Ligand SMILES: O=C(O)CCC(=O)C(=O)O
C-alpha cells in the first residue's frame with residue numbers, strides 16, 4: 001500500500017488502560033486522547049478521507065435506514081432536495097433520525113462486497129488481540145470478542161438524534177468512536193452529547209484527532225447538527241464492541 005498502513009497500527013505505548021478503568025467504571029464512558037501512535041493516526045486519516053465508496057446513510061422511517069448514493073442526492077433539483085430535507089427534518093424533530101456519510105466496512109467485508117483494503121486492514125486491527133485486549137483491560141470486562149466498524153463523515157447539516165444503541169441480538173457491550181477529525185471547534189457542532197434522564201447534556205465530547213471515545217451500551221446520546229460554517233469534515237471510525245461475532249449471514 002505504501003500508505004503507512006502496510007503494517008499493523010500501533011497503540012501509543014504510554015497508554016495505561018488499567019489506570020483508566022476506575023473512571024470508565026464510574027461514569028460508563030471515557031474520552032481517551034492520543035490513542036494511536038501519531039504517525040499511524042495521520043496515515044489512517046489520509047486513508048479514510050481518500051477512501052472510495054462513501055454512501056449517504058439516512059434513517060428514513062422507524063427501524064429502517066437507506067443508503068443513498070451521494071451523487072444521486074446532489075443531482076436532485078433544488079425543490080426535490082428541499083422536499084427531501086424537509087421530510088427528514090419533520091421526522092427528526094421528535095424521533096430517532098440521522099443523516100451522515102458512511103462506509104460500512106465490516107458489513108461489506110463480511111459479505112465479500114468491494115471495500116477499500118486499507119479500511120479492511122484497520123477493521124482487522126480492531127479485532128486483533130492488541131485492540132480487544134486493550135478494551136478488556138480498560139473496561140475490566142473479559143467479554144469483548146468482536147468489533148464491527150464503519151467509517152463516518154459528518155458534513156454541514158448532518159446529525160444523529162438521541163438513541164441508546166441497543167440492538168437486540170447484536171451482543172453490543174460498548175460503543176466506540178475513534179475520532180480522526182483534523183481540526184474542529186465546539187462551535188461547529190458535531191458534538192457527541194450524553195443525555196441524562198432530564199435531557200440535560202451530562203457531558204459532551206468535541207471531535208478531536210486521534211482520540212477514542214468508548215461508552216457502555218445502553219446509554220442515551222446524540223450527535224449535534226454540524227453547522228453550515230464548519231471548517232472541516234467530522235471523520236471517525238465507529239461501531240460496537242460485542243461479546244460475540246455476528247451469526248452467519250448477519251452483520
Ligand atoms: O459519531 C459519534 O460520535 C457517535 C455515533 C453514534 O452514536 C452511532 O453511530 O450510533
Ligand SMILES: [Fe+2]
Pocket residue numbers: 163164165175221
Ligand atoms: Fe450511537
